[in-house]
Amino acid sequence: MSYQAGPTSVDDLVNYKKAILRDDRRDTRIRGSIEATLEFFKSKQSDAPPLPAGRPAYPTDSSGLNNTMSYPQISRPTMAPQYNDYNDMEKRPSNFNDFKSEKMDIEAKPAVHHDDHHGISAGPHTLKERLKHFTFSWYAFTMATGGTALTLSVVPNRFSGLTSLGTFMFLLNIFFFICVTSAMITRFIIYPEIFISCFTNFHEGVFSATFWLTCATMITNTVAYGVPKSGPWLIEALRIAFWIYTVCATLHAIIYYQIIFVNQQLKITNVLPGWVLPMFPAMLVGTLAGAIAKTQPPQHAYPMLIAGLSYQGFGFFMALFMYPLYFGRLLTSGIPAYLSRPAMFIAVGPPAFTALALINMAQDVQVTKIFDGYTKLQGVANQALIPDLFSIMALVMAIFLWVLAFWFFVMAFIAMIDGLPHNDFHLNWYAKVFPNVGFTIATIKIGERIDSPAVQLVGTAMAAVLFFSWCLVFFCHIKAFLGHMICWPGRDEDAH
Incomplete structure (x- = not known):
C-alpha cells in the first residue's frame, strides 16, 4: 500500500461518497459530515507522534480509482464497519494512530433510511428458501389490487367494458389473496x-x-360487483362480514400497538406515515x-x-x-431516503378516506330513511331535515379534508x-x-354532490392514472421477483 496526500477538495469526497458509497443525503449534509470528520481527525493527528520520514498523513490504495484522485481511508469502504445506518461515523470510541478518543457526536443523525438490509445472499436459493422471506x-x-377494482366501479364517465374490467380485477384479487395467504401459511408451517x-x-x-x-377491499367490492347480481342472502352475509x-x-x-409499545424503541426523527398503518383497518x-x-x-x-362514524373518527384522530411528528421530521431531518419515500403517500389516506366515508354515510342516511319512521333524534323538531343536514355537513367536511x-x-x-433514478422496487x-x-x-363523490361535470372529469382522469399506475407497479413487482430483488435473503422487511 502506498501513501500520498488526500484530496485537495472536499467536493471530491462528496462526489465519491455519492457515487461509490451511495450516500443519498443532500450535498450539504454530506459536506458537513466530511468537514466535521476531517476536522476531528486533524485535531487527533496534531496530538499524535510524528510519522516516519517520507510517510504522508493519509494511507491510500489507488487500485480501482483514477490515478489523479485518491482518498483518505475514512472515505473508502473497508471490511470493518466504519459507517453506521446513516453512512456516517457512529457515536463511539474511534482509533487514530493507536490513540483512543472519547465518545463524540460528530453531527446530528438524520432519519433512519430503512435501507439497512444486511446479509444479502448471492444465491442460488430454492423456492422453499425464498419462501422464508x-x-x-x-x-x-x-x-x-382490490382498491383499484373499487375505483373502477365508481368512475362517472364510463365506457362499455369498464364494469367487466372491474369485475375481472375483483375476481383476480380474490385469487391473488388466496395465493398470498396460502404462501404465508406454508411459510409459517415450514419455519414456525x-x-x-x-x-x-x-x-x-x-x-x-x-x-x-x-379483506376490507374485498367486502366493499362485493357490494359493488356482487349485490346487483345476487340474492338477499348476500345482503345478510355482508352484514355478518361487517361486524x-x-x-x-x-x-x-x-x-x-401494544406490541409496538412494549417491544420497540422507535425514534421520533424517523417517523413515517406508515406508523399509523396498524389503525388503518x-x-x-x-x-x-x-x-x-x-x-x-x-x-x-x-x-x-x-359504528362507522365512531371508527372513522378514531382513525382520523x-x-x-401522528401528523405533527411527521411534519416536524420533514422540517428537521428532511424528506425520507429514496427507499422510504413511497410511504409518504400513506399520509393521503386518512383525510381522503374520511371524506369518502362521510359522504357515503350521509347518503346512506337518506337512502335507508332511518329517521323516517324507524328512529328519531331527541330535541330535533323536524326529523325530516336530519338527512339533509347530515348531507350538507358531510359535503363541507369532505371538501375541507380534500385539500389536506x-x-x-x-x-x-x-x-x-x-427519487425515481435511485429507488429499486420494494413492495x-x-x-x-x-x-x-x-x-x-x-x-368523484364530491363532484357528484356539487353536480360538477368538471370535477367528475378530473376524478375520471385520476382513476385512469391510478389504474395505469397499478399496472406499472405490478409489472415492476413481477420483474423484481424474477430478478431476486424481493423474496430473497437480505432484501425484504425481515432483514432489518
Whole structure:
C-alpha cells in the first residue's frame, strides 16, 4: 500500500461518497459530515507522534480509482464497519494512530433510511428458501389490487367494458389473496420459529394491517360487483362480514400497538406515515359502513352507521396525532431516503378516506330513511331535515379534508419523482396506489354532490392514472421477483 496526500477538495469526497458509497443525503449534509470528520481527525493527528520520514498523513490504495484522485481511508469502504445506518461515523470510541478518543457526536443523525438490509445472499436459493422471506408486505399487493377494482366501479364517465374490467380485477384479487395467504401459511408451517418475530419485527409486522385492508377491499367490492347480481342472502352475509371485520380490526389496532409499545424503541426523527398503518383497518370500518349500510334495512343500517362514524373518527384522530411528528421530521431531518419515500403517500389516506366515508354515510342516511319512521333524534323538531343536514355537513367536511389530502399527495409525488433514478422496487411501492384510491373516489363523490361535470372529469382522469399506475407497479413487482430483488435473503422487511 502506498501513501500520498488526500484530496485537495472536499467536493471530491462528496462526489465519491455519492457515487461509490451511495450516500443519498443532500450535498450539504454530506459536506458537513466530511468537514466535521476531517476536522476531528486533524485535531487527533496534531496530538499524535510524528510519522516516519517520507510517510504522508493519509494511507491510500489507488487500485480501482483514477490515478489523479485518491482518498483518505475514512472515505473508502473497508471490511470493518466504519459507517453506521446513516453512512456516517457512529457515536463511539474511534482509533487514530493507536490513540483512543472519547465518545463524540460528530453531527446530528438524520432519519433512519430503512435501507439497512444486511446479509444479502448471492444465491442460488430454492423456492422453499425464498419462501422464508415471503413477508406480510405482500398483502400490500392485494390491497392495492382490490382498491383499484373499487375505483373502477365508481368512475362517472364510463365506457362499455369498464364494469367487466372491474369485475375481472375483483375476481383476480380474490385469487391473488388466496395465493398470498396460502404462501404465508406454508411459510409459517415450514419455519414456525419465525412466526413471533414476524410481528415483533416492526418493519414486517406493521404490514400485517394490509391483510385486514385487503379483506376490507374485498367486502366493499362485493357490494359493488356482487349485490346487483345476487340474492338477499348476500345482503345478510355482508352484514355478518361487517361486524366480524369490525371486531378483528379493533383487536388488531389494540394488540399490535401494544406490541409496538412494549417491544420497540422507535425514534421520533424517523417517523413515517406508515406508523399509523396498524389503525388503518379500524378506520376503514367507516368506509365499509358507507358502502354496506345502503343495502341494509333501517334496523341494521342504523348501528352500522353509528359504528362507522365512531371508527372513522378514531382513525382520523389517530392520524392527527401522528401528523405533527411527521411534519416536524420533514422540517428537521428532511424528506425520507429514496427507499422510504413511497410511504409518504400513506399520509393521503386518512383525510381522503374520511371524506369518502362521510359522504357515503350521509347518503346512506337518506337512502335507508332511518329517521323516517324507524328512529328519531331527541330535541330535533323536524326529523325530516336530519338527512339533509347530515348531507350538507358531510359535503363541507369532505371538501375541507380534500385539500389536506391533496397537499400530502403533492409532497409525496415530488419526493417520489426526485427519487425515481435511485429507488429499486420494494413492495411499499403499492403505497403509491392504495391511499390514492380514497383520494380518487372522494374527488368523484364530491363532484357528484356539487353536480360538477368538471370535477367528475378530473376524478375520471385520476382513476385512469391510478389504474395505469397499478399496472406499472405490478409489472415492476413481477420483474423484481424474477430478478431476486424481493423474496430473497437480505432484501425484504425481515432483514432489518
